[in-house]
Amino acid sequence: MTAGTAIVLFTRDLRVHDHPALATTCAAFDRVVPLYVLDPALAGLSANRTRFLHQALADLRDALRERGGDLVVRRGDPVAETIRLAGEVGATAVALSADVSNHARRRERRLRAECERHRLRLRLFPGLTVVEPGALRPGGGGDHYRVFSPYHRAWAAARWRDELAAPRRIALPDGVRVGRVPAPPAGESPDAATGGERIARQRLTDWLPELGRYDDQHDDMAGDDTSRLSPYLRFGCVSPLSVANRAGDRSGPFVRQVCWRDFYYQVTAAFPEISTAAYRRGATEQWRYDDDALTAWAEGRTGMPIVDAGMRQMRAQGWQHNRARLITAGYLTKHLGQDWRAGVAVFFRWLLDGDVANNSGNWQWVAGTGNDTKPYRGFNPVRQAERYDPAGDYVRRWVPELSAVPGKAIHQPWKLPEDVRRTLDYPPPLSVPGTDPVWLR
Template structure:
């Protein structure tokens, strides 16, 4: 066999459009082997994400076959399987997208060692963020700890050119592609379908709503968010593509992509973001109450706006951003429970659950992360009345309260006794310490 061969190891970049590792390899090598390795250590962490992943892999295989290639699937350790396949096809190089999680860093370190031992050229490419984590650094520091200065630098930063899908993916002959894994059932009946084609359709469908995003993105009932986060998490969409299609770098929507980049550069500098408090000097005096945690996780706290959010999470594997702040704030600031316990529940259900953004946002809410006002109070009823003023979001997800009219739905414990007794809805959980004013 003559010519040069490379392996492109797919990870959280399950697309063919704007994929620097794939595009560069197809331009530089005679043959390219797209590879995805199903690591059993990651299986079962989230049935929802397993289903979304497998849907996305099926879509990626279709896209690659349309370009003359295929998606080679292997099971096992990603490093060992990559090196083994390189030997089978006579590859001289391995390309993949750089990532920031502890798992990704360990995988990268082991790949460096094994590729050196087997004389394989290893190259990491951008693609998981708009601006790579190491590109922006403040004077006197290795990363930005506060979002505001990062955002100002991010807006001014040069962005790489967006890349088209390769015209052809020249797969070597007689490479066993492997079977797609069986599609898991998942846990959320209303979860969206994974894959690049579905992602691009959702982007096209949502972009006409962009001018109203700034006014509507916090409105819980209006559901004015893009719902692109699962596709960004698995790389079915390039964040650069989304940012370019959105246009104005300083818009409210593109600002959310900047927040995503911000937490990736935080995680690159602080890989323990899922386990340890990020903020220096943070005092963690959490209590541990299994019954309260279970009631919160199941959407049975007796606080309608919190229960609505948690039930949406169960049904869709997704949660409105404002509802994420409310449910997380209630767990940490009202119940005083450890943010890591809430983080684990989110990781269990969220299609878009990733280390950088899920952990970073939980730490922000808990006051252990990048919030410049870590001790701010949190009034969930005020949040409910502001962002669901007519109670439509609550009535959708807490049907026990469907008969309660207007914003009274946010305060069912204040209803007349005869009406309250007819509701199949629990009273609010006991709050440790002094009873908050909103509960009286």
């Protein structure tokens, strides 16, 4: 162990278990300063995620205090505050988990330059993914995998890093001002999950007995039997490696979803414009721009029950069932003809798990501008509803105006007799010029 002080700058890795930057730094230095900087540049993007973040920070502080340390909280530019704190505590090194977004990369470049200027050592660590972005390369050349299936084969066969225990003890320098963790603000979604590592680890433990049923149940929209770990993975409240290791079978359907997450991180590392520019070369982008239609979609008032149910769930919980994400995104882009970037923005506002890589990558996949090998595929919302919500219970839960409609008729209320339709406080389907969708016939 080096006699000295180092800073661990937390970003999207709000945990103490399997945290390579924290574990390695605690083993190498006798004094470690865990730091989180509240960045004004990221404030206001999502009230839901701000609440979740502040809850996770409070939980992280508790975990660090249990180990003799604390979480130092500052507000301002993360680079400037890190360098300022290094001067205050006499730190000689800074540790940081590597990330892939444009914002994270700019922060890293600026931090590296400032560390060099102030003669601080900067070291980046893995931890946000199972396999580091860029570690796997396709055999035929190229800097990343463009198609998921060969990436998954390589990912499942790769040697994963060892999972690390939480540090037993963390010693702060004397006299450091720790600052205050902000109280969680009110979010926009009343039923949003609570952030924090303790909740994440307990959720994983409680859900693992359901793992054997995942392949049969994860598309059951009314059953809602998915793990709901995605917000905790997005903020690093639980390590993706820990999740994959505890789930076991690398080729199983659940771990395959963890691999999809890694896949989009390595895509974003190679194509950081993923939120704003079409990934697929030669993608046709001829979008309609209809603010009224976009607003109706965002508020769950399209007149398409399965779509409205998905959007209302997202607004209520800050989360949306994965099958509903495919249906709602497909409806916006392939039926309403709206630009996928508008959908990215709406999801990014509401979703607790909204991040650059997965939110944008999945939207591009659905829109036909991304990594889908069948870019012109569409999702017939009625067929999807009848297959994945056959009794209509998911729709009834989130669109109570239709709760009295019996059976599968709930998925096509526009086909009900006129006298019945007049009793429903529910709009007719949005009309789109030049389209004649088969599900409305």
